[in-house]
Each structure stands twice: as C-alpha cells, then as structure tokens.
Amino acid sequence: MTEKSPLTVLDRPNSFIGKSVSRAGAKRLLEGRGTFVDDMTLPRMVHVAFCRSPFAHAKFGAINSEAAKAASGIISVVTGRELAEYCTPWVGVLTHLQGLKSAPQHAIALDKACWQGEAVVAVIAETRSQAEDAVELVEIDYQELPVVADMETALDDATPVIHSDLGDNLCFQREVDIGEVDKAFADAHCVVEETFNFGRHTGVCLETRAIIADYNPSEEHLTVYLSAQAPHMMKNLYAKHFGLNEDKVRVVCKDVGGSFGIKVHTYPDEMATGALSIMLKRPVKFNADRLESFVTDIHARDHRVKARMAVSKEGKFLAIDMDDLTGIGPYSVYPRTSGIEANQVINLTGGPYTIENYRANARVVFTNKNGMCQYRAVGHPIACAVGEGLVDAAARAMDMDPVELRRRNLIPDDAYPYTYATGLVYEQLSHHQCLDKLLEMMDYDGLRREQAEYRDKGIHRGIGFASMIEVTNPSPAFYGVGGAFISSQEGCTMRLDHTGGITCTVGVTEQGQGSDAVMAQVAATAVGVPMENIRIVSGDTDVVPYGGGTWASRAAGIGGEAALRAGKALRENLLEIAAIILQADAAALDIQDGAVVDADGGTERMPLSELGRIVYFRGDTLPKDVQPELVVTRHYVPKAFPFAFTNGVEAFYVEVDVDTGFVKLLKCWVVDDCGTIINPMLVDEQIRGGVVQGIGGALYEECLYDERGQYLNATMADYLTPMAMEMPDIEVGHVETPTKDSELGAKGVGEAGTTGAPAAIMNAINDAIQPFGKHVSDMPFTPERILKALGKV
Amino acid sequence: MSDTLTVNLTVNGEKVSRAIEPRRNLVDFLREDLQLTGSHVGCEHGVCGACTLRVNGEIVRGCLMLAVQAEGAVVETIEGVSDSGEIADLQEAFHERNALQCGFCTPGMLLAAADLLNANPGAGRDQIREHISGNYCRCTGYQAIVDAIEAVGRKRSGQSS
Numbered sequence: 001m002t003e004k005s006p007l008t009v010l011d012r013p014n015s016f017i018g019k020s021v022s023r024a025g026a027k028r029l030l031e032g033r034g035t036f037v038d039d040m041t042l043p044r045m046v047h048v049a050f051c052r053s054p055f056a057h058a059k060f061g062a063i064n065s066e067a068a069k070a071a072s073g074i075i076s077v078v079t080g081r082e083l084a085e086y087c088t089p090w091v092g093v094l095t096h097l098q099g100l101k102s103a104p105q106h107a108i109a110l111d112k113a114c115w116q117g118e119a120v121v122a123v124i125a126e127t128r129s130q131a132e133d134a135v136e137l138v139e140i141d142y143q144e145l146p147v148v149a150d151m152e153t154a155l156d157d158a159t160p161v162i163h164s165d166l167g168d169n170l171c172f173q174r175e176v177d178i179g180e181v182d183k184a185f186a187d188a189h190c191v192v193e194e195t196f197n198f199g200r201h202t203g204v205c206l207e208t209r210a211i212i213a214d215y216n217p218s219e220e221h222l223t224v225y226l227s228a229q230a231p232h233m234m235k236n237l238y239a240k241h242f243g244l245n246e247d248k249v250r251v252v253c254k255d256v257g258g259s260f261g262i263k264v265h266t267y268p269d270e271m272a273t274g275a276l277s278i279m280l281k282r283p284v285k286f287n288a289d290r291l292e293s294f295v296t297d298i299h300a301r302d303h304r305v306k307a308r309m310a311v312s313k314e315g316k317f318l319a320i321d322m323d324d325l326t327g328i329g330p331y332s333v334y335p336r337t338s339g340i341e342a343n344q345v346i347n348l349t350g351g352p353y354t355i356e357n358y359r360a361n362a363r364v365v366f367t368n369k370n371g372m373c374q375y376r377a378v379g380h381p382i383a384c385a386v387g388e389g390l391v392d393a394a395a396r397a398m399d400m401d402p403v404e405l406r407r408r409n410l411i412p413d414d415a416y417p418y419t420y421a422t423g424l425v426y427e428q429l430s431h432h433q434c435l436d437k438l439l440e441m442m443d444y445d446g447l448r449r450e451q452a453e454y455r456d457k458g459i460h461r462g463i464g465f466a467s468m469i470e471v472t473n474p475s476p477a478f479y480g481v482g483g484a485f486i487s488s489q490e491g492c493t494m495r496l497d498h499t500g501g502i503t504c505t506v507g508v509t510e511q512g513q514g515s516d517a518v519m520a521q522v523a524a525t526a527v528g529v530p531m532e533n534i535r536i537v538s539g540d541t542d543v544v545p546y547g548g549g550t551w552a553s554r555a556a557g558i559g560g561e562a563a564l565r566a567g568k569a570l571r572e573n574l575l576e577i578a579a580i581i582l583q584a585d586a587a588a589l590d591i592q593d594g595a596v597v598d599a600d601g602g603t604e605r606m607p608l609s610e611l612g613r614i615v616y617f618r619g620d621t622l623p624k625d626v627q628p629e630l631v632v633t634r635h636y637v638p639k640a641f642p643f644a645f646t647n648g649v650e651a652f653y654v655e656v657d658v659d660t661g662f663v664k665l666l667k668c669w670v671v672d673d674c675g676t677i678i679n680p681m682l683v684d685e686q687i688r689g690g691v692v693q694g695i696g697g698a699l700y701e702e703c704l705y706d707e708r709g710q711y712l713n714a715t716m717a718d719y720l721t722p723m724a725m726e727m728p729d730i731e732v733g734h735v736e737t738p739t740k741d742s743e744l745g746a747k748g749v750g751e752a753g754t755t756g757a758p759a760a761i762m763n764a765i766n767d768a769i770q771p772f773g774k775h776v777s778d779m780p781f782t783p784e785r786i787l788k789a790l791g792k793v
Numbered sequence: 794m795s796d797t798l799t800v801n802l803t804v805n806g807e808k809v810s811r812a813i814e815p816r817r818n819l820v821d822f823l824r825e826d827l828q829l830t831g832s833h834v835g836c837e838h839g840v841c842g843a844c845t846l847r848v849n850g851e852i853v854r855g856c857l858m859l860a861v862q863a864e865g866a867v868v869e870t871i872e873g874v875s876d877s878g879e880i881a882d883l884q885e886a887f888h889e890r891n892a893l894q895c896g897f898c899t900p901g902m903l904l905a906a907a908d909l910l911n912a913n914p915g916a917g918r919d920q921i922r923e924h925i926s927g928n929y930c931r932c933t934g935y936q937a938i939v940d941a942i943e944a945v946g947r948k949r950s951g952q953s954s
Binding site: 022023026027028029030031032033034036038039041129203204205206207208255256257258259260289290511512513514681682685688689690691692693715716717721722723724725727729730753 | 814816824828829830831832833834835836837838840841843870871872875884887888889890891893894895896897898899900903919921922923925926928929930931932933934935936937938939
C-alpha cells in the first residue's frame with residue numbers, strides 16, 4: 001500500500017458511506033410494479049378462508065360442514081384434527097427465559113378456542129370469495145367457557161386456568177434485586193411513585209399478512225412465498241412442523257408491505273396454509289383481511305407498571321423499584337416467545353442513568369385475548385416511559401428543571417464502557433452530547449419563554465423530554481442461546497459479472513426500510529464501483545447466505561458489515577488477477593469507479609468489464625496455475641458485546657386543549673447516535689417513521705376488548721392510526737459514535753423513534769397541565785383520559 | 794352469487810369488456826380480472842386509501858365502488874399514469890426524497906397527490922397534509938411525502954424549490 005492509501009474502507013475514494021443515495025428498489029414500487037404476495041397467482045392455486053371462533057374461550061364439539069362442502073367452488077373443508085396429521089403443534093418457549101411455559105398450539109384449534117379469532121375450520125375454494133361464502137355455512141357447536149380477560153386477576157385462585165396442564169395462568173416471571181434498594185428508599189430525600197398503563201396496540205401493516213404455499217409432492221419440495229422478515233427462520237419451522245427435509249423447503253420474501261415486527265412470528269393460519277398445500281398437493285393462498293389482521297396479528301404492550309424512584313437531596317437517582325404485569329393472550333408466541341417484552345422492560349428501565357440500586361418484578365400472564373409478542377421497539381417504549389415518567393415526576397416534586405435533573409444523572413460520556421445495574425453493557429454512549437445538541441436545535445430557553453407567554457394567555461403548552469437507549473445488532477445472546485434456530489449472523493455473497501456489474505446476495509431482508517440500498521452502498525464502496533453497477537438480491541432462502549433477516553435493528557449493522565467484508569475480499573481477488581494481467585504489483589493498484597487504477601495518481605489501467613471478459617471467456621490467456629475467484633462470501637456475527645446499544649434523546653412541544661382534552665403536536669426533535677451513518681436520508685426517515693408509530697401508541701392506538709374478551713374496534717375506522725394532518729414536522733440530528741466491534745461501525749436505528757416518543761409526549765402533556773396540579777400516565781392519552789385527569793368528566 | 798353482468802369500460806386507455814359478479818368491487822376487478830396489481834387493498838372499508846383510483850377524472854376508493862358501477866367509465870390506475878408519464882415528476886420527487894418505504898400505500902398516495910396538485914399546485918404544507926389524510930402511510934411518518942409533494946407543486950407553479 002502506498003502512503004496515500006486510506007486507513008479504513010470508510011475513507012475510500014468515491015465512498016458512498018454517508019451519502020443520501022436514493023433506493024434503486026423503490027422505483028418499481030412507485031410505478032405499482034412491485035410484487036406483494038397477493039399480487040401473485042400460481043397455476044392450480046386455491047384460496048383458504050377460516051371459520052374463526054366468535055368467542056374468547058369456548059369448547060366446540062360437532063362440526064357440520066355438509067352445506068359448506070356442497071357450495072360453489074369448494075375444494076375442501078378441513079378441521080384441526082384432520083390438519084394435525086400434516087402439522088405438529090409447537091410450544092413458544094426459550095431455555096434462557098427460565099421457567100417460561102406455554103401450551104402446545106395447533107395450526108387449527110382441535111377442540112377449544114382460546115381467543116376470539118382463533119381459526120377453527122379451514123375452507124378451501126377456487127376463489128377467496130367462494131371460501132368466505134362457505135365459511136358462513138359451516139355449523140360449529142360452541143360451548144362458551146369462562147373468560148380470562150383481566151390480567152390483574154389472571155393469577156387469582158378464583159380465576160379459571162386456561163390450560164389446565166400448566167397448573168396456572170403464569171407464563172413467566174422474573175425478579176431482579178440489585179444493590180440495597182430498601183436502604184436507598186429509606187435514605188431518600190424524595191420518593192416519587194406512579195402507576196403507568198400501556199394500552200394494547202398492533203402494527204397495522206398496510207399490507208396484511210399473506211402467504212402462498214406451493215407443495216410439489218413429486219420432489220417433496222415446499223416453496224413458500226411469504227410477506228415476512230425472517231425467511232430462514234420460517235424455512236426451519238416449516239420443515240420441523242410439516243415433517244419435511246429442511247433442504248427441500250424454500251421461502252421467498254418479495255416485496256413486503258410493512259412489517260414492524262408483526263411479520264416475524266409463527267401464525268397458526270399461515271402454518272395451516274402450508275399444511276393444506278401438502279394435504280391438497282397444490283398451491284394454497286391465504287391473505288388476511290383487515291378484520292383477521294386485527295384479531296390475529298400479534299399485539300404488543302398491554303403492560304401495567306407500578307414504579308417508584310428514590311432521589312437524593314442533590315437530585316441523584318438512588319434506586320428504582322418496579323412491578324410489571326402484562327397479559328399476553330393464551331399462548332406464548334412461537335418461536336420468539338411472549339416473555340421478551342417484559343424481560344426488556346425490567347432490563348432497560350432507567351438505563352440512561354447511573355442508578356445502582358434496582359429491583360423489579362415482571363409477571364407475564366395468560367389471558368383469552370389475541371397473542372402478544374415482539375413489535376417495533378419491544379419493551380423499549382414502556383421502559384423509557386416508566387423511567388422518564390419517574391424522572392419528570394421527580395423534577396416536579398423537587399421543583400427542578402427536567403433537563404437539569406437529567407444532566408445530573410445521565411451516565412457521563414467519558415464513563416464507558418459502563419455496566420448498568422441490570423447487567424447491560426454499554427460500549428460507548430453519548431447522552432450528554434445528544435442532549436446538548438437537542439437543546440440547541442429546539443432553542444430550549446426560547447421555548448420556555450414562549451410557553452410562559454402562552455400560559456399567561458390561558459394556552460397550555462408543554463415541553464417533554466425522553467432520553468433513551470436502544471438494543472441493536474443483537475448477538476446470539478438474544479435468541480440463539482435459548483435454543484431457537486434464529487440466526488444472529490449475516491452473510492453476503494458477491495460476484496463480479498463479465499459486464500463489470502456486481503451481484504450481491506444478502507441474508508438481511510428488505511421491508512421498505514432500505515436495507516437493499518444500504519447493502520449496495522457498502523458493497524459499492526468496499527469494491528470501488530459506481531452504485532449502478534451493484535445489484536442486490538435478498539429474501540430467497542435458495543439464493544442468499546444464511547442470515548437472520550430483519551428484526552431488532554440489525555440489518556445495517558450486521559448485514560452491512562458482512563457486505564463490507566465480502567466487498568473487501570472481492571476487491572483483493574480482483575486486484576490479484578488485475579496485477580497478473582497488467583504485470584503490475586497488486587499493492588500498487590486500486591479499484592475506483594468501476595476500473596482498476598494506479599493506486600498512486602488514479603490513472604485508469606483497465607475497466608472491470610475487461611477483467612471480467614478475460615476471466616470468463618479467455619482464461620486460456622492467464623497463467624496455468626492461476627484460477628481466478630470472482631465470487632466471494634463473507635459473514636459477520638457480533639461477538640464483543642451481547643448488543644450494540646445506541647442512545648438518543650427526543651423532545652416534544654405540545655398544546656393541550658384543557659376544555660376538549662385534545663393534544664396538538666406542535667413540533668418534535670430527535671438526536672440519535674447510531675454509530676456510522678451509511679445513508680443519512682434513510683436514517684432520518686427510519687427515525688421519523690418510528691416516532692410516528694410511537695405517537696400512535698401515545699395518543700391514538702388501542703386494541704379495545706370488553707370483559708368477555710370481545711374485540712371492540714377491529715376496523716381501521718375505529719382503531720385510530722396517525723394520519724398526515726395531525727403529525728408534526730420532526731427535526732432530526734445526530735451524534736456519531738461508531739461501534740468498534742465492526743469495521744463499518746454502524747449500529748441500528750429502526751426502533752429509536754418509537755422508543756422515546758410515548759415518554760416524551762407524556763412528559764410534554766404533564767408539563768402543559770402542571771398548573772392544574774394533575775398528570776396522566778395511562779396510554780393512549782385520549783381526550784377522555786386527559787379530561788378525566790383534569791377532573792372535567 | 795354466480796349471476797354475472799357484462800361491463801364495458803376503458804381502463805388505462807384500453808377498452809375492456811368482462812362478465813363479472815355484481816358484488817365484485819372495482820379494485821378486486823382490476824387486480825384479479827385484469828391483473829392490474831398496482832392498486833392495493835389495505836382495509837376494504839374505504840379508510841386507508843391504498844386502493845385509490847381515478848374514475849372519470851376523479852379519485853375514488855376502489856374498494857367502495859362496485860365494478861358494475863364503472864359501466865362506460867374511464868378508469869386510470871397507477872400503471873396507466875406511470876406509463877403515460879403524467880406523474881413522472883411526482884414519482885421522481887418521491888424517489889429522491891424517499892417519500893415511500895414499503896411502497897404499499899404509494900400508488901394511492903401518488904394519485905391523491907396528483908389530484909391535489911392538478912387542482913392547486915401551490916398548495917401549502919397544511920393543505921397537502923389535509924388532502925392526503927385519507928391515505929394512510931404506516932412507514933414514513935408523512936413528512937417526506939409532504940416534502941416531495943410540496944417540491945413538485947413549487948416546480949409546477951414555477952417557483953424555485
């Protein structure tokens with residue numbers, strides 16, 4: 001290498017790292033030429049619709065399907081017992097969540113439905129509408145059972161046990177007790193205490209769940225086209241539960257219309273569709289309609305947290321003591337389990353601060369409602385709102401500025417690596433830098449003056465903050481150690497074609513977040529070619545290296561590092577061959593802008609298309625002992641830390657109408673530190689989109705059930721999601737602290753916005769209504785709840 | 794349910810005649826009978842706007858209109874307005890600004906945006922936000938979409954962006 005050679009790949013000439021490159025893959029979507037699962041039709045394909053239990057808890061006996069079978073276009077009507085021959089049940093447990101238990105769950109219920117919406121009978125027809133028509137004709141003899149609807153009483157002796165074999169309704173419990181909590185509370189100058197409620201909500205992917213399963217009995221081969229995030233995980237599960245050779249299962253994820261964690265789980269109706277394809281020996285399509293989506297897509301949150309914090313006279317946080325209760329439906333969801341969210345809540349609460357005494361108890365209980373599992377930011381919004389809610393409660397109690405109180409307690413930027421009370425290890429965070437930058441962006445002092453002026457006019461505006469941490473780039477510590485075949489590694493295979501183009505196959509999957517674009521930027525930079533020379537292929541288990549897919553903010557950080565390593569290896573191979581062809585020293589050559597050049601000076605020596613032509617078509621002109629390798633594969637799995645924690649801070653400026661209870665979001669600011677930023681525009685858009693999903697949970701979204709476990713608002717007209725008119729502009733800033741665990745240094749960003757928004761909005765509302773001596777802590781903060789808090793209704 | 798009616802209409806400039814069930818809604822007809830899968834079905838309640846189409850020059854919800862009601866109508870979908878180049882500037886602006894992520898809402902969003910800018914290229918941010926409030930996007934948080942539409946409006950009305 002010459003002395004002008006760059007130090008790392010990030011400094012290479014013509015680097016695309018840090019550039020706001022537009023996504024090549026977005027163009028087809030802009031013209032309506034994408035391929036979502038429901039856009040596909042296969043020869044001999046049939047459609048399945050399900051009879052779903054109208055009751056939250058019911059036994060069923062005789063099923064009369066004669067009329068349905070006689071209806072127009074009907075291929076078959078299949079019960080749970082019939083389908084069980086083709087699909088074994090599953091149990092959603094992980095060994096590292098000690099004591100977590102669940103009951104065997106079948107693709108179609110055998111004799112008892114445990115939530116309203118559980119599939120009870122499958123009806124297969126030539127068209128979806130024929131299948132739906134015949135669903136109405138199936139007669140099922142239901143006997144209603146007592147319903148466990150309230151998580152607060154789920155463990156009471158008087159409450160019926162949903163799965164008698166389990167003995168009780170407790171799915172999982174974990175307690176942590178670190179330091180001297182009782183002493184800290186006894187010594188405290190101030191103790192604040194609060195009960196927080198987090199309503200159930202769900203992802204509402206605009207594309208509902210969809211699957212086409214295509215079994216070919218002649219080869220015992222199953223192809224599944226799926227709208228999903230983790231194709232390799234599903235491939236393993238299909239093989240396992242359908243009794244197939246895993247090498248003969250292929251999962252293909254084409255365009256995915258939003259996922260947000262919703263599409264990373266095992267859904268009974270999707271498993272049923274796969275099993276039906278094997279049973280019927282032909283392709284079967286299932287596409288959930290919006291009602292099915294609301295009653296069967298996993299829900300999240302639904303936590304009740306009682307928490308208190310001890311604070312010293314100097315404003316130092318001494319201890320947190322909390323109790324978290326969550327009701328997760330009748331089964332722990334497979335294979336990631338429904339214990340992770342509560343586990344995150346008690347791991348992460350207070351995580352930005354130097355708190356040494358910490359006690360938490362989390363209980364996860366079964367209920368007769370739809371299943372709960374991991375949705376964007378898993379547990380983070382709860383942990384953040386509890387911690388930040390306590391911080392602001394302490395600021396109010398001690399009459400301190402909430403920013404000043406945070407400054408006194410945020411982990412100092414020079415204190416890393418740092419181990420939090422709960423055992424989380426932070427490599428390097430930047431809370432104080434982020435907070436400083438945020439205050440400057442929002443003109444905090446000016447905003448406080450403006451708030452005071454409005455208050456004088458009877459207009460109630462509030463400013464709320466949330467400092468946050470986010471789990472990203474998970475190592476096998478997340479799922480692998482618990483026995484699940486969920487890969488934490490990522491891979492990238494890179495091939496130079498004779499045209500000079502480079503085809504990359506990657507294990508991470510595109511959900512719209514832009515992972516394909518980011519992989520292309522890294523690949524182009526690492527090899528030294530223009531963006532248009534890179535083509536990314538993802539989502540097909542027959543083609544791509546083994547990887548985990550998209551979840552836990554891992555695609556850019558882990559998949560990006562794999563692409564970087566593959567690109568460097570390919571570049572080395574290319575330079576080796578180029579040196580032979582050019583009779584030059586490989587170390588004196590470089591690849592820039594798609595051509596081999598002199599490293600010193602950049603004079604072009606040979607385009608990569610010429611190298612490709614010689615290798616692919618005129619190998620005879622190369623020395624006999626030289627065999628060029630223009631395809632390389634590299635992998636990466638994080639090892640230095642269990643997770644690459646990121647940090648950030650959000651602030652909201654809101655106006656509360658104290659007569660109507662309506663909250664107007666005036667402005668939002670976010671400063672986030674996700675390490676190396678590969679594509680600033682895509683990072684900002686991940687944050688904005690994440691913030692808006694957080695706003696949904698804070699103000700609008702709630703899956704409402706009555707005491708019989710009946711879902712009350714399962715339409716998009718009744719379940720409110722954020723609309724354009726109510727959303728604020730969101731200003732985003734950055735601090736960049738790359739992780740040293742990878743050369744790329746990128747950490748995740750997909751969940752940061754969602755993590756902090758509910759907490760910051762809660763604190764802003766409470767700041768606005770502080771003159772009334774009232775506050776709120778039950779999300780979503782509907783007008784009714786705010787008026788109730790104000791004592792007006 | 795098997796009785797059909799013959800419907801004659803123009804779709805993206807092509808004359809189409811099909812025998813269809815009266816209960817079939819327009820977006821299902823386009824997607825399933827004509828394989829025009831660019832229009833998407835998000836809620837089937839007329840709420841989300843993913844199925845937004847243009848019928849006789851007006852944008853409609855493809856899930857709230859029966860195909861038989863389109864007898865004699867001129868229907869335009871995302872495929873049609875893409876091929877004609879009519880919304881090329883909007884598509885380019887959405888691409889540059891990353892005003893889409895998963896892309897499921899995008900065809901409907903583009904038709905709603907085109908409808909606004911055809912009537913009022915000088916629409917301000919609040920007017921844009923109000924006009925697209927019937928088109929849900931779950932990914933972007935809307936700001937990039939508002940930015941992109943605003944930029945195209947400015948260009949069309951001769952203002953510099």
